[in-house]
Amino acid sequence: MATAADSDTAPATTGAARGTESSEDGTLLPPPAVPEAEDLPPAEPSRRLFASPLVRRLAAERGIDLWSLVGTGPNGRIVRRDLDAHPSPPAQSPSTPAAPQVRAPAVPPAAPRTEESPAADVEVVRHTGMRRAIARRLTESTSTVPHFFLRARIRVDELLALRARINEGRPHRISVNDFVMKAVAAALIEVPEANAIWTDEAMHRFTHADIAVAVSVPGGLVTPVIRGVDRMSLGELSAAITDHVERARAGRLKQEELEGGSFSVSNLGMYGTDEFTAIINPPHAGILAVGAARPSPVVVDGDLTVGTVMTVTLSADHRVIDGAVAAQWLAAFTARMENPLTILV
Numbered sequence: 001m002a003t004a005a006d007s008d009t010a011p012a013t014t015g016a017a018r019g020t021e022s023s024e025d026g027t028l029l030p031p032p033a034v035p036e037a038e039d040l041p042p043a044e045p046s047r048r049l050f051a052s053p054l055v056r057r058l059a060a061e062r063g064i065d066l067w068s069l070v071g072t073g074p075n076g077r078i079v080r081r082d083l084d085a086h087p088s089p090p091a092q093s094p095s096t097p098a099a100p101q102v103r104a105p106a107v108p109p110a111a112p113r114t115e116e117s118p119a120a121d122v123e124v125v126r127h128t129g130m131r132r133a134i135a136r137r138l139t140e141s142t143s144t145v146p147h148f149f150l151r152a153r154i155r156v157d158e159l160l161a162l163r164a165r166i167n168e169g170r171p172h173r174i175s176v177n178d179f180v181m182k183a184v185a186a187a188l189i190e191v192p193e194a195n196a197i198w199t200d201e202a203m204h205r206f207t208h209a210d211i212a213v214a215v216s217v218p219g220g221l222v223t224p225v226i227r228g229v230d231r232m233s234l235g236e237l238s239a240a241i242t243d244h245v246e247r248a249r250a251g252r253l254k255q256e257e258l259e260g261g262s263f264s265v266s267n268l269g270m271y272g273t274d275e276f277t278a279i280i281n282p283p284h285a286g287i288l289a290v291g292a293a294r295p296s297p298v299v300v301d302g303d304l305t306v307g308t309v310m311t312v313t314l315s316a317d318h319r320v321i322d323g324a325v326a327a328q329w330l331a332a333f334t335a336r337m338e339n340p341l342t343i344l345v
């Protein structure tokens with residue numbers, strides 16, 4: 001096929017070049033035969049080549065001459081489907097190697113950090129089933145449960161004094177958390193609107209207090225449910241909590257011991273945390289976050305003195321518990337903590 005460059009440099013074939021010639025004896029010879037138009041090699045069409053840079057690059061990679069294609073895009077533009085419809089040229093034989101392509105060196109992009117290629121100073125800790133379950137449930141809670149929070153500062157001097165007297169000579173000591181659990185149960189019975197859970201069809205209210213206690217275990221935490229807390233004595237409750245905590249840390253809890261209940265207690269006071277807010281454990285309607293008991297200034301009968309104060313924060317599900325109900329429950333809980341003998345009767 002002739003190219004545009006060829007037509008500019010080839011000798012002309014018209015005019016004088018097609019004149020008659022004579023032989024050596026002067027006899028006129030007939031003019032040379034002029035080939036018919038269809039016998040001539042096709043000249044390069046005088047048209048512009050419309051193709052995007054991407055199509056040009058793909059054509060170069062596939063060894064396709066764009067001039068040999070008929071564009072099916074707008075205004076005859078050559079598009080990718082025209083390349084895909086064109087058969088790729090046969091691969092070159094080993095005897096005729098292609099000319100090497102020289103490309104400018106490129107700086108390789110930095111490889112992203114993945115679990116397969118961590119940095120030297122990163123320790124990769126694979127997710128356990130427990131960690132995945134915690135992530136799933138708490139994400140569900142924060143995204144679907146409308147939380148609201150109430151906070152109270154409770155003076156616990158009388159409670160600590162009563163606990164010291166009870167623990168005198170006892171082999172199994174009563175903890176502050178045991179008092180907290182009993183006070184939570186008593187408040188749930190006094191304010192039954194708070195002793196409930198939400199379902200899509202209705203709210204379920206309970207006649208007894210089944211309370212979950214958050215237990216830290218290697219790799220996460222679990223929330224075994226202590227059933228019938230309102231019917232237990234303080235000693236029975238303390239023994240039940242100790243049993244559940246020990247079996248939780250040994251991995252010996254049964255599945256049914258992790259289900260049910262309407263309320264949770266999370267106590268970080270033993271770690272020195274003054275106060276915090278906790279995420280509700282679905283389907284429970286509330287969780288009480290218990291901080292450490294600290295000496296703090298308090299006002300008694302108009303006089304400033306020092307007392308031992310514990311800060312607690314109630315996280316409530318607003319679908320089940322309205323603000324007034326939550327305030328009533330927190331007041332009932334505070335009254336029992338500040339008058340601990342009411343917990344024992």
